[in-house]
Every structure is written in structure tokens, then in C-alpha cells.
Amino acid sequence: MPTDTSSPAASLRRPLVVVANRLPVKQTERGWEAAAGGLVTALRPVIEETGGAWVGWDDAGESVPRRVDGLPADLHAVTLTPEEVAGHYHGFSNRTLWPLFHDLVVQPVIDRSWWHTYEDVNRRFADTVAKVVGDHDEPPVLWVQDYHLLPLPEMLRRVSPASPIGFFLHIPFPPPELVARLPWRDQLLHGMLAADSIGFHTTRYRDNFVRTVQQLFSGVTSLGDTLALPDGRHVRAVAHPISIDADEFAQLATDPETERDLAELREQFAGRRVFLGVDRLDYTKGIRHRLQSIELMLEENPDLRREVAFVQIAVPSRDDVQEYQELRTEVETEVGRINGRFTEPGHDVPVHYLYRGVPRHHLAAYYRLADVMCITPLKDGMNLVAKEFVTVQAAAGEAGVLLLSEFTGAAQEFEPDAVRCNPFDIEGTSHLMRSALTLEHDDRRERIGRMAESVRSCDVFRWVADELADIERGHAGP
Ligand code: ADQ
Numbered sequence: 001m002p003t004d005t006s007s008p009a010a011s012l013r014r015p016l017v018v019v020a021n022r023l024p025v026k027q028t029e030r031g032w033e034a035a036a037g038g039l040v041t042a043l044r045p046v047i048e049e050t051g052g053a054w055v056g057w058d059d060a061g062e063s064v065p066r067r068v069d070g071l072p073a074d075l076h077a078v079t080l081t082p083e084e085v086a087g088h089y090h091g092f093s094n095r096t097l098w099p100l101f102h103d104l105v106v107q108p109v110i111d112r113s114w115w116h117t118y119e120d121v122n123r124r125f126a127d128t129v130a131k132v133v134g135d136h137d138e139p140p141v142l143w144v145q146d147y148h149l150l151p152l153p154e155m156l157r158r159v160s161p162a163s164p165i166g167f168f169l170h171i172p173f174p175p176p177e178l179v180a181r182l183p184w185r186d187q188l189l190h191g192m193l194a195a196d197s198i199g200f201h202t203t204r205y206r207d208n209f210v211r212t213v214q215q216l217f218s219g220v221t222s223l224g225d226t227l228a229l230p231d232g233r234h235v236r237a238v239a240h241p242i243s244i245d246a247d248e249f250a251q252l253a254t255d256p257e258t259e260r261d262l263a264e265l266r267e268q269f270a271g272r273r274v275f276l277g278v279d280r281l282d283y284t285k286g287i288r289h290r291l292q293s294i295e296l297m298l299e300e301n302p303d304l305r306r307e308v309a310f311v312q313i314a315v316p317s318r319d320d321v322q323e324y325q326e327l328r329t330e331v332e333t334e335v336g337r338i339n340g341r342f343t344e345p346g347h348d349v350p351v352h353y354l355y356r357g358v359p360r361h362h363l364a365a366y367y368r369l370a371d372v373m374c375i376t377p378l379k380d381g382m383n384l385v386a387k388e389f390v391t392v393q394a395a396a397g398e399a400g401v402l403l404l405s406e407f408t409g410a411a412q413e414f415e416p417d418a419v420r421c422n423p424f425d426i427e428g429t430s431h432l433m434r435s436a437l438t439l440e441h442d443d444r445r446e447r448i449g450r451m452a453e454s455v456r457s458c459d460v461f462r463w464v465a466d467e468l469a470d471i472e473r474g475h476a477g478p
Contacts, residue, residue: 014164015136016052016468018043019129019152020145021089023056023075025068034070036360038384039145041245042460046468048072052140053132055125057089074135078128080121087117090321093148099323100178101147101171102284102379103407106323115184119151122191126155139163141471144195146170151191164475167195168467170242171381172409173205176212189213193229196474197236199467201382201409206239225470226478236474240466241413244387246452246459250395252364261365269369272348273437275310276370278363278385279377280317281355283327286376286405286423287314291334291351293376293423296430298342298350304434305342310350310374311366315357328355367392372401372436375408376423382409386418387455394452399445401436403429413454417447 024035034040046052053074058064061079068075080088091114100108133140139162144152146169153165179185189212192198200206210227214220219230227235252258275294279285294310314331318324332353339349358366367373373389386404393400404411404418411420419436421429 013050014138015050015140016043016047017055017129017132017140017142018052018073018145019055019125019142019149019156021057021093021148023054023058023064023077024071025058025064025075027060032065032068034068038242038244038460039464040071041248042464044070044072045461046464053135055128055132057085074132076128076132078121078125080124084117084121084124087114088121089148090318092118094318094321095323096182097147097150098171098284100182101174103172103174104178105378106283110183112183119187122149122151122155125149125152126159129156130159133160133163141166141468143168143467143471150188154191154194157194164471165195166197166199166467166471166474167192168199168240169205169381170201172379173200173209173212175208176215179212180216185216189216193227193233193235195235195471197238197467197470199238199240199470201239201241202412203239204412205381205409206237210237234474234478236470238466238470240463240470241409241458242382242384242463243455243458243460244384244391245461246387246391246456249364249388249391250456252360253368253392253395255361255364257361258364258368261362262368265365265369269309272307272309273371274369275308275372275374275433276366277310277312277314277374277376278366278389279314281314281324281328281331282317283323284377284379286378287312287331288327288334289378289423289426289429290374290376291331291338292426293429293433294351295334295338295341296426297433298338300430301434305344305350306347308350308437309348309352311352311354311370313354313356313358313363313366316355363388364392367400368396368398370400372403372433374403374433375410376403376405376421376429377408378405378423380405380408380410386410386414390414390448390451391455393448397445399441399448401439401444402448402451403432403436413458414451417451 024040025032026035055076057080058077061077064075064077066074095109099106139160141164142156143166153167156165210222221228225236225238335351335353338351343349367389375386402418405423406420421432
């Protein structure tokens with residue numbers, strides 16, 4: 001349920017078309033189902049009220065059904081060839097834009113042929129949206145998601161000139177000097193600027209965008225949340241932090257299945273304090289640095305070797321991409337080294353490593369079990385795991401500690417209740433891990449409570465409502 005009593009659709013009188021890289025569906029043994037996720041949950045009441053559609057790539061192409069249970073939108077698959085997926089998704093999106101927008105934590109690959117495929121694929125998305133627009137009597141709101149589709153708003157402006165168009169970036173927007181390196185920076189920025197409203201997770205990313213546009217293009221002025229462009233158009237550039245369905249996670253916290261899983265985990269880890277990491281296996285998440293901090297903590301504190309356990313749950317991700325295959329090898333080597341060094345005969349290993357996705361109630365049980373949740377990305381747009389953790393902990397009356405990298409979007413919201421760390425500082429982070437164990441119970445519980453309250457009051461329903469309101473506002477003009 002939305003925390004705001006007014007419906008997110010209140011400001012929206014037109015149908016809504018969401019355009020994202022993927023369709024939010026999956027094929028299971030039981031047939032086609034809606035994929036779980038905050039965005040889908042939050043959009044459900046909006047689309048139920050206004051009607052609408054979702055456009056995205058799916059391997060199944062034409063055989064994706066028009067409707068699936070639990071998702072009131074018409075589904076329109078964009079079909080891509082293996083070459084297009086290689087150039088657009090694995091190439092330009094994930095080996096050029098992803099590392100560049102995450103402050104070069106690995107070196108981006110610049111490949112002209114990927115850029116051409118990226119543009120072509122964006123045109124394919126625009127063609128599919130054109131057909132969907134044609135199905136509606138009035139121009140729908142077009143809401144484009146993320147870095148795979150940066151040039152799309154400009155293409156959609158030609159396809160449906162009277163539509164309100166929004167764009168939301170789920171990853172950080174880097175400082176101007178990094179964007180300036182991209183040979184195709186002008187095309188990408190013009191693509192985004194054709195939207196009526198451009199959303200970012202934080203004011204810092206929004207300000208980076210505004211500074212970039214002002215440094216690279218002359219005659220752009222910024223007035224509050226609005227950019228005035230030399231051609232007379234106005235565009236909103238806004239900060240709307242994405243969030244989770246807080247009620248859903250609060251309920252999950254004490255679900256009987258979660259309780260059952262938790263009882264088993266408590267037995268398995270009896271007598272030990274648990275450090276937890278939950279991430280996609282991605283080099284931006286700082287998993288290697290985190291393991292090195294754990295290693296240093298165990299090295300410097302022999303007394304802790306039998307008293308703590310570190311559980312790392314890493315969901316496989318982008319495993320067709322070379323950098324991700326290398327990361328997996330490095331992480332697994334690191335885990336092996338730490339366990340080789342510190343496992344004592346007759347005792348359990350210090351590091352438990354699960355390379356898989358886990359069901360939601362199992363994840364909630366781990367969130368409840370954790371004494372210290374280690375969220376240490378080198379760069380992260382927001383980080384929803386942090387919001388899930390504090391929500392589950394507070395709902396179940398737990399008193400864990402959130403150790404949170406200052407380079408996440410979530411750090412802006414959770415100051416000063418999270419223990420803030422610089423993940424590049426291995427020694428500093430290892431000391432913070434150690435001292436997190438000494439925080440007073442009441443202090444920990446109050447901090448978790450305040451962070452959970454901030455998630456509840458700013459949940460994913462609020463995010464959708466704020467985004468849609470700004471798209472309408474941007475379309476209406478100053
Ligand atoms: P991600 O990089 O995928 O998202 P995050 O926001 O943390 O990162 O979301 C991950 C989601 O996957 C969470 O809902 C989490 O529960 C789930 N998950 C992670 N590991 C899992 C596991 N082992 N098993 C099961 N589920 C697991 C991108 C950006 C983020 C931004 C989001 C939303 O990189 O910065 O917060 O989009 O905008």
C-alpha cells in the first residue's frame with residue numbers, strides 16, 4: 001500500500017507506457033509470471049487505474065504473451081539478435097557506460113561498433129513504442145528507465161510529440177570530467193534532454209548532470225529544478241531516491257517461513273556473531289575489498305576467529321562479460337585463501353560463500369540473523385539491500401548494525417545512523433567492522449528504527465508518485 005493516501009495515479013490522467021531494457025516477466029514451469037520487484041509492485045496500482053503497457057527486450061520475443069497474471073500492463077517485447085545483444089547490452093551498456101558511470105572502478109572499453117549497435121537498438125525500442133502509442137486514443141505518458149536507453153527520449157519525442165516523456169537513471173551520474181571522455185557524450189545528453197523530466201537518485205547525481213550539461217553546451221541556465229535550454233525548452237532535473245515496498249518487507253520479516261529459516265540459521269551459527277554481504281556479483285559492489293577487510297580483522301584479532309562468521313551471498317550476474325568472469329575467480333580465490341588461513345581444526349570455516357540467488361523469505365532470515373550488514377560498494381546508485389535490511393530488522397525488533405559505504409546513494413539518506421565507511425580503506429573498514437560489534441544494544445536498535453522509518457515514509461510508491469508528478473509538471477511547462 002502507498003504511504004501517501006492519494007493515489008500515485010492521481011496526477012496521471014493518461015495511460016502509462018514504461019520502457020525498460022527488460023520485460024518484467026519470466027517463464028517458469030507454471031508458465032509466464034510477473035517478475036518480483038519493487039518497480040512492478042509500485043506501478044501495479046497506477047497502471048490498473050490508467051491502463052498502460054511495458055516495452056522491453058525479451059529473448060522469447062513474439063512468444064511473450066500480451067498479458068500475464070499479476071501485471072495489468074500489455075507486454076510488448078523488443079526482439080534482438082545475438083549480435084545486437086552483444087553490442088548493446090554486453091558491450092556499450094555494460095562495458096562502456098556501466099564502468100564509466102561508476103567512476104571508472106574498472107576501465108571502460110570504447111568500441112565504435114558497440115555505439116552504432118547501441119543507437120540501432122534504441123531505434124528498435126522507439127519503433128516498438130511507436131506501435132504502442134498508435135494503440136491509444138490519446139498520447140500516453142512515456143517513462144524510460146536507465147542507462148541502456150539514454151538516447152531514447154529524443155527518438156520518442158519524434159514518435160509521439162504530444163506525450164509527456166520521463167527518464168529515470170538507476171545508476172550514478174558521474175562528474176562532468178568523466179562524461180566528457182565519451183566520444184558520443186553530446187548524442188547521449190541530447191537524448192536525455194528531450195525528456196520533460198529527468199530523475200536521479202540523489203541531488204549529487206542531479207547536480208553532476210546539470211554541471212555536465214552546462215559545461216558542454218552553451219546557453220543552458222539552471223533555475224531550481226528546471227533547466228532552460230537555448231531552444232526555449234524547459235526540462236526538469238530532479239532527485240527522487242528509489243525505494244522498496246516497505247510494508248511487504250516488514251511482513252516478510254516475521255512470516256512463518258522466514259521464522260523457520262531463521263531458526264535453522266541460528267542453530268547453524270550458534271555462539272557466533274554474523275557479518276553479512278548480499279549483492280549481485282558485480283565489481284562495483286566492493287566484495288573483494290570487503291573480504292580483504294574481513295581478512296585483516298581476523299589477522300589482527302585472533303580472539304575473533306572462532307567468534308565471528310562472514311556470510312557472502314552473491315547472485316550471479318552478467319556472467320557472459322569477461323570482467324565479471326574474472327571477478328568471480330578473484331572472489332572465490334579470496335574466500336579460499338581466508339578460509340585456508342583461519343579455519344581451525346574441528347571448527348567451522350570463517351567465510352560462507354553462496355554463489356546463487358536465494359528466495360525472499362530466506363533472504364529475510366539472513367537479514368534478521370546479521371549482527372553487521374556489510375554494504376561496501378565502491379560506487380552504487382542507491383542500494384536497495386540496505387533498505388531491505390533495516391526494514392526487516394526493525395519489523396522483527398532486531399538490533400543489527402548497518403555498515404554502509406559513503407559511495408552509495410543510500411548513504412545520503414541513512415546519515416548518521418549507519419556506520420559510514422570508505423571501502424577503499426581496507427584497514428579503516430576492518431576497524432569499523434570490529435567496533436560495530438561493541439555498539440550498545442539500545443543504540444543499535446534505535447538507529448535501525450530511525451532508518452526503517454525513513455524507508456517507510458519514502459517507499460517505492462512515493463518514488464513512483466513523485467516521478468510521475470514531475471513528468472506531468474515538466475510537460476506542462478514553467
Ligand atoms: P542493483 O545493482 O541490482 O540495482 P540493488 O539496489 O542493491 O542493486 O538491488 C539488488 C536487488 O537484488 C535487491 O532487491 C536484493 O534483494 C536482490 N538480491 C541481491 N542479491 C541477492 C541474492 N543473492 N538473492 C536474492 N536476491 C538478491 C541497480 C543499481 C542500484 C539501484 C537499483 C534500483 O545498481 O544502485 O539501487 O538499480 O534503482
